[in-house]
Amino acid sequence: MATEVADAITPEPEAAYTTLEAGLDALETGGAARKPWWRRVLLAKIVPPIAAIGVLLLIWDLLVVAQIKPAYVLPGPADVWDELNAEWTQYQMNEAVWNSVSRGIIGFAISVVVGTVIGMSIARVPVLRAAVQPILSGLQSLPSVAWVPIGIMWFGVTPATIYTVVLLGAIPSVTIGLIDGVDQIPPIYTRVGRNLGARGLNSARYVLFPAVLPGYVSGLKQGWAFSWRSLMAAELIAVSPHLGPGVGQAMAEAGDNNDMAMAFGVLIIILVIGIGINAVFFAPIERRLLRSRGLAGA
Amino acid sequence: MTATAAAGGALEATEPAAVRLTGVTKSFDKGGVPVLDGIDLSVAPGEFVCLLGASGCGKSTLLNLVAGLDPASSGTIELPGTGARPGHAALMFQESALFPWLTAGRNIELALKLRGVRGRDERRREAQRLLDIVRLGSAYDKRVHELSGGMRQRVALARSLAQQAGVLLMDEPFAALDAITRDVLHEELVKLWEETQLTVLFVTHNVREAARLGQRIILLSSRPGRIAREWRVEIPQPRRIEDADVTTLTREITAELHKEISRHGN
Numbered sequence: 164m165a166t167e168v169a170d171a172i173t174p175e176p177e178a179a180y181t182t183l184e185a186g187l188d189a190l191e192t193g194g195a196a197r198k199p200w201w202r203r204v205l206l207a208k209i210v211p212p213i214a215a216i217g218v219l220l221l222i223w224d225l226l227v228v229a230q231i232k233p234a235y236v237l238p239g240p241a242d243v244w245d246e247l248n249a250e251w252t253q254y255q256m257n258e259a260v261w262n263s264v265s266r267g268i269i270g271f272a273i274s275v276v277v278g279t280v281i282g283m284s285i286a287r288v289p290v291l292r293a294a295v296q297p298i299l300s301g302l303q304s305l306p307s308v309a310w311v312p313i314g315i316m317w318f319g320v321t322p323a324t325i326y327t328v329v330l331l332g333a334i335p336s337v338t339i340g341l342i343d344g345v346d347q348i349p350p351i352y353t354r355v356g357r358n359l360g361a362r363g364l365n366s367a368r369y370v371l372f373p374a375v376l377p378g379y380v381s382g383l384k385q386g387w388a389f390s391w392r393s394l395m396a397a398e399l400i401a402v403s404p405h406l407g408p409g410v411g412q413a414m415a416e417a418g419d420n421n422d423m424a425m426a427f428g429v430l431i432i433i434l435v436i437g438i439g440i441n442a443v444f445f446a447p448i449e450r451r452l453l454r455s456r457g458l459a460g461a
Numbered sequence: 462m463t464a465t466a467a468a469g470g471a472l473e474a475t476e477p478a479a480v481r482l483t484g485v486t487k488s489f490d491k492g493g494v495p496v497l498d499g500i501d502l503s504v505a506p507g508e509f510v511c512l513l514g515a516s517g518c519g520k521s522t523l524l525n526l527v528a529g530l531d532p533a534s535s536g537t538i539e540l541p542g543t544g545a546r547p548g549h550a551a552l553m554f555q556e557s558a559l560f561p562w563l564t565a566g567r568n569i570e571l572a573l574k575l576r577g578v579r580g581r582d583e584r585r586r587e588a589q590r591l592l593d594i595v596r597l598g599s600a601y602d603k604r605v606h607e608l609s610g611g612m613r614q615r616v617a618l619a620r621s622l623a624q625q626a627g628v629l630l631m632d633e634p635f636a637a638l639d640a641i642t643r644d645v646l647h648e649e650l651v652k653l654w655e656e657t658q659l660t661v662l663f664v665t666h667n668v669r670e671a672a673r674l675g676q677r678i679i680l681l682s683s684r685p686g687r688i689a690r691e692w693r694v695e696i697p698q699p700r701r702i703e704d705a706d707v708t709t710l711t712r713e714i715t716a717e718l719h720k721e722i723s724r725h726g727n
C-alpha cells in the first residue's frame with residue numbers, strides 16, 4: 164500500500180531502488196534448501212554413533228579372540244550378552260532398572276526445582292552470587308560418592324541417603340547453568356526490551372526467560388548426567404534389602420559374585436540408560452533451541 | 462546556512478518541539494570529565510536531525526538518555542511529542558537487536574503487544590502491514606538468522622514503527638552494512654520519514670551519511686561532548702550520496718570534524 168502511494172509521487176527512482184532492494188534480498192538470502200529429515204537426522208546424527216559403537220564392539224571382540232587375557236578377566240561381547248540373558252531374573256533386573264530410573268528422574272526433578280529457585284534468587288543479586296557461587300563450583304567438583312558414607316551415617320541405608328547424594332550432585336549443575344544463562348544474555352536485549360516497554364514480569368517473560376533458555380537447558384542436561392552418576396555411586400555402596408534392587412546394587416552383587424560378564428553387562432545397561440534419556444529428552448530440545456536461533460549447523 | 466544552538470536557545474523553548482534537551486550533562490564517574498556537557502538541543506516535530514561526532518563524543522550516550530535507558534546527571538529531557546504516545550521514543554541500534562528466538566513477524570507482534578495492542582489477530586494484521594511497508598511482507602515467518610543484515614535492519618525499522626512513538630532514535634543503524642545496502646536503506650528511510658512525519662534523531666560518525674540524510678546536522682566535540690557546530694541543510698530530498706551538493710557539504714563538515722579531532726592530539 165505504501166509502495167503504491169510512493170510510486171505515484173516519484174515513479175522512476177522508486178522503481179529503481181525497490182528492484183535493487185529485491186535483488187539484494189534475493190542474493191543475500193539464497194541459501195541452500197533444507198535437506199530432507201532422514202538425511203539430517205538419520206545420516207548425520209544417528210548412523211555415525213552407531214557405526215562407532217560397532218567399531219568398538221569389533222575391537223573388543225578382536226581383543227577377546229586374540230586371548231590377551233583369559234575370559235574370566237575380559238569376557239567377550241557374546242559372553243556378556245549370554246550372561247545378561249541367563250541372569251536377568253536372578254539379578255531382578257526388571258525391578259532394578261525401574262527403581263533406578265525412577266529414583267534418577269525423581270531426584271533430578273527435585274534438583275531442577277531447587278536448583279532453579281536458588282539460581283533465580285541469586286543470579287541478579289551480586290552479593291549473594293559472590294557468596295554462593297564458589298560453594299556451588301566447589302560442590303560441582305566434589306565427587307558425589309564422597310557424600311555416601313555421610314549420608315548413610317545420617318539416614319542409614321534408606322532412600323533419603325540416595326536422594327541426598329543425587330541432589331547434592333545435580334543441584335549445582337542446574338543452578339550454575341541458570342546463572343551462566345543469565346550472564347550470557349546480551350545486554351542489548353534487555354535494553355531493547357525496556358525500550359519496547361517490557362518491565363518487571365513482562366521483561367522476565369518475553370525477554371529474560373527466552374534469552375536464558377539455551378544456557379538453562381544445557382545446565383539441565385548436565386544436571387541429569389550428574390543425577391545419574393551420583394545415583395549409581397550411591398546405589399553401588401548403599402546395598403540393603405530395605406532399599407530393594409537397583410542397577411547399582413546389581414553391579415555390587417556382580418562384583419560380590421566375581422561375575423565379570425555380568426559386571427560388564429550392568430555397566431552397559433548403566434551407559435545405555437544415561438545416554439538414552441539424554442538422547443530422548445535433552446538432545447532434541449537443545450537441537451531445536453539452537454537451530455531456531457541459528458546457533459547450530461544442519 | 463549555519464547557526465549556533467546557543468543563539469536560538471531562548472526562542473526555541475517556546476516553539477513546539479518533539480525532543481527538548483536543556484543543559485543535559487552526563488558523567489559516569491564523579492569528578493571525571495563528563496561525557497556530555499551542557500547540551501541544549503531542540504528537535505522540531507517531523508524534523509530529521511543527524512548527530513555527528515568522533516568516537517567518545519557521547520552521541521550514543523545522548524540517545525540512551527533521550528530513550529530513557531539511562532538517567533542524565535543534570536539537566537532536563539522532555540519529549541512533549543506529537544505522536545500517539547508522547548514521552549516515548551523508539552530506539553534502533555547498530556545491530557538489529559531483533560530477538561533471535563522469534564520470527565521476523567513475531568518480533569513486531571511483541572512490540573505491538575507491549576504497546577498494548579489487544580487481540581492476536583489484530584497484532585498479526587498490523588505486523589504484516591508494517592512488514593509490507595519495509596517490503597518484507599514475505600519474510601513474516603523467517604527466523605532472524607535467515608535474514609541478511611540489511612533485511613534485519615528493515616525488520617527492526619518496522620518494529621520501531623510498531624511502537625508508534627513519534628520520535629525515532631537511530632544509533633548508527635547502517636554502520637555495519639555494505640555500501641549498496643546502505644544506499645538502499647537511506648532511500649527507504651527518507652521515504653518512510655516523508656510519509657510518516659516521524660521525528661528522527663540519527664547518530665552517525667559517517668559525515669557523508671549525515672549530509673545525505675539530515676535536515677540539520679549537529680557536530681559534537683569529544684571529551685566532554687558539547688555541541689560544536691550546527692548546519693542547516695537546504696538540499697532537497699531525494700538526495701543521492703554522490704550528489705555534488707552533498708559532496709560539498711561533506712567536505713565542509715569533514716574539515717570541521719578533523720579540526721575538532723586534531724585538538725585532542727596536542
